[in-house]
Amino acid sequence: MTDLWWKRAVVYQIYPRSFADADGDGMGDLRGVIDHLDHLAELGVDVLWLSPIYKSPQDDNGYDISDYQDIDPLFGELATFDELLAGAHRRGMKLIMDLVVNHSSDEHPWFVESRSSKDNPKRDWYWWRPAREGMEPGTPGAEPTNWGSVFGGPAWNYDKETGEYYLHLFSPKQPDLNWENPEVREAVYAMMRWWLDRGVDGFRMDVINMISKVLPLTDGRLTAGAAYGDGGPSYINGPRNHEFLREMHDQVFAGRPGMLTVGEMPGVTVDEAIKFTDQDRHEVDMVFQFDHVWADRGGDPWKLIPLQLTVLKGIFGRWQAGLAEVGWNSLYWNNHDQPRVVSRYGDDSPEHRVAAAKMLGTVLHLHRGTPYVYQGEELGMTNAPFASIDDFRDIESRNHYAEAIARGATPDEVLATMRPMSRDNARTPMQWDATEHAGFTTGEPWIAVNPNHTEINARAARADPDSVFHHYRRLIELRHTEPVVAHGDFTMLLGDDERVYAFTRRLDDVELLVLGNFSASPATPAIDGWDDADVLIGEGAGVVLGPWEGRVLKRVG
């Protein structure tokens, strides 16, 4: 029987450059992670996911890899990595790596060879295409298709040497690998086996639903006013995506029980996710979908609209129902690409921050699926007070700023949209204590520490039994000890209520009621029969909720 241990597990994401800096260069490193393993063990998480630590020019903070089988000197070396892995295993935690193979760095030797000449044996390892028919190569509009890249500008870069373009769905320093070529796939699988042989416990797979492209590559639909066509239909969940993941499973994971595979899949639908995570199909164990982190955005990632709780519930409800019988959900509020949830869907005012952070954790962790905690979430870390463009580091944010200014926007206007949504909100250093730079580094941090670290930090949180940290510890423990949390079914209640999030979970005769007040005023939802139920999580009893309060009740029968 397949060991589905990960249904009872909680994953903790480490973004190494912002976690802890042991050598004082201002950049987090592997030694820093080793130094803080006890914090993670105390929290009780089962799996650590490390964002990329491989050799990289760091154009996209390591999501541009120039050597998949070595550690970037910024972070340490392979021996340090082995020490970290052993330290995690000794504490009963597994460790999964970030697998970034939709693209490599343009400085990867594979790409260096590929771009060197049209007849290089690795030419076909990437997507090379001539200029659009009848157009002068390298001139505006001559790109092979009209697609825009995720980080702005066209998705094609002209290479003068050979007179052709290469595809990059992200930055020009992240050329897309051509998965149609079996040699590419074999090289990737061999690299993955090498890490598993080293002892790692699986992979989180970056944009893994973009690896199969629809052939031939053709223009995307152009909406009025848009600079680029929408290439998405040509590369999101392409025709061979399932086949490639099954082949990867056969070539890499077969015969290695106990592994965890997580597919990050922007734009994935519920129906496709069921297929990707059906255990009988041998593709991946769970997917990361994005619907619930788009609940407060218009069609444009930078356009914020006020969160409607009914919309959020609709999204979660659809995913819970869709994956109820077959497949499995990942559950997350935060990662290195999302603003901090307490500032976003909660309330980060001094009065309500702690309650809101706890409530958000409760609601998320009690859904059916595997919860992810992103570093600092267990402290209720907030968005950062970025004052000017100089405070931002992220390529996506900085490109967006430059493009918006070029279009005529004022700095104040652009900054107002960037502050709440920039990925840098997640990337400010982990707040360990109240000292200068939050105990993150003794040097100058690569991105400024949030000034609220004097109050919000791990040392203070560990010492306070009522902190967000101890609340998360209890949530994680509950998943380990109450089978209904991992295995129970899910029923959404009060779907039309704009303030209270409510659902039940049931396994045999055990039933849980989960409540979350998404508002700063008290709420008494109309739900009967729970007055005498046991309180598993939260203060108070019954269904009467204080501002931003969350609660888990249990009854048997």
Ligand code: GLC
């Ligand atoms: C994923 C990563 C993101 C990165 C992108 C390109 O979405 O989470 O950080 O920029 O892929 O690799």
